[in-house]
Amino acid sequence: MAVMTAHTFAWRTPLLACATALGSLLLTATLPGPLGSSAHAQTTTSALTVPLAGVRPEALSWWWDNIDAALLKAANSEVLAFEWLQRPASPQHLGYSAGARQRQTVLLQGQNRQVDITYLDPVLVRTHVASDNFLGSKPYSFVAQQVSIDGGQAFTVLVQYKAQGKQFTDTSASITVLGSAPALAAPYVAHLGKTLSGLKASVMGALDQRYFNGVLKGRGFYTIGKVDKQLNVTLNVTQEIKGITPDMLSWWWDHIGNTERYKLWQPIDHVSFEWSVPPTTPDMRYDIGAVQKVKENIGKTLMTLNITGADPAVKAPPVPLDDPGYFYALANPTLLDGLLPDNQLVHQWKPNPTGDGVILRSTFKNTALARVINSTFFEDLGNHALREFQMLPYFLPRLYRREALGE
Structure with missing residues (x-):
């Protein structure tokens, strides 16, 4: 039966752009407001926009807490291994669980890299996302991650997404790195964009069978x-x-x-x-x-x-x-x-x-x-x-x- 008014999304527009294979890679734009306890302004060091035809935003909201090796490798062949170090607290509710931790082995710039990802408290990026994300139990339009590659400097990745298309059947996802970032941040953004793009073949079917049929029908x-x-x-x-x-x-x-x-x-x-x-x-x-x-x-x-x-x-x-x-x-x-x-x-x-x-x-x-x-x-x-x-x-x-x- 029914559904929702146009959402207001706090998308920030970076100022300088250069092309990548997956979309517009944006560099050196300033975002106002602190991230966490930092007192200085945060900067966007890189960002990428990924169009996902035939994928609804709910599929991404489900995806973050329900990633597994099979789905991940099918989406991006550069992913060689995956494991949860700390499983999500509530994987059967759309949106991500702060504190969940995962580890991936990824082929990045021709080398096998260990990528450690921690889901951050949503409050840490509150000034950069739609405010109504905080009126429900879990965020509905973003995920905030702390990423470290091969044990190196951690950086913050923010993925925001919203429905697109005449019938709202598609999604536009924006990947942004907030704050200072190491050299591998931009290649990681491109890698994550490739993964999201690769979800088009499977994630809606997984959402339908594993969540709508596998979970909701049992309630x-x-x-x-x-x-x-x-x-x-x-x-x-x-x-x-x-x-x-x-x-x-x-x-x-x-x-x-x-x-x-x-x-x-x-x-x-x-x-x-x-x-x-x-x-x-x-x-x-x-x-x-x-x-x-x-x-x-x-x-x-x-x-x-x-x-x-x-x-x-x-x-x-x-x-x-x-x-x-x-x-x-x-x-x-x-x-x-x-x-x-x-x-x-x-x-x-x-x-x-x-x-x-x-x-x-x-x-x-x-x-x-x-x-x-x-x-x-x-x-x-x-x-x-x-x-x-x-x-x-x-x-x-x-x-x-x-x-x-x-x-």
Whole structure:
């Protein structure tokens, strides 16, 4: 279903440029503000911009904490070996874990080099990145690394990234070295750029299978009912979503907004979003009569739907509305809207017992004819609900805190 407003990224533009094989290598530009405890201004000694067609930013957010030797070597044949010296604390949540340490053996300038990488506290680069990175649990648009090659002088590498393209299917990554840097810093930047570019062949597939399917789908369950007398099937999905509040979910429905935000919700399954009828008063409760026109993949079936906010007092929902928060809508394929009985959906939520998330119960009542188009439609729909709602902690807290609370 939905996703986020245009992000503001604090990208710094270096002043002098020269070409490299992978992009524009930028030299000697000044960035204001201290890094860590240093009192003097930090300088950008080298930087590189890498376009990643067909790669979403979420793939990089996943990548930092889930690097392994196979993926790394497939992306860049110059990587000869890889190991974690200190594993990431929370690899199953998008964004990097400060304090994680890794070691790579890399062919750099014709020699095998030992590269030690430590993920830095995000606060150390706070003045150089988008401020809303600090409104969520982990950074979403950058990674900050301390790098040492063959035990030599350590230097700081900052990688920032943001969605690109008409449908926000691509990513632009910027690699910057902050502060003073040894001679091998620029070759390392080129090497890292080659690695990121090499991810295009595999990282989205790894994100899909290892994270969305391997992790998120396991955080809830669904049950499929029998075909009733009206030829409808009821699907029930139950999941616990940690890291969001009931208010965040109440706010979300009227503030999905556009395709950019919609793809944050599910970067692979979601294709596009627009308001056919926008909310008249966007607030903390969904707008009855507002119509979302969405295009999304349910399994391998691409569907375009009109999702219309419904009034439970006018059209009875498929289940009692027992929880304090709910969203009730009619969800019909655009080509058949009005020709068949309405498909209904209800999302209901309440605080979880531990107070650090919500319990979400979703009910879908759809025509059994959907199985004519896709024999596993209801199984795919259940998995789709798990894949999208478990993404909310990645982006919704920072959106809500910035836009609703003004933080």
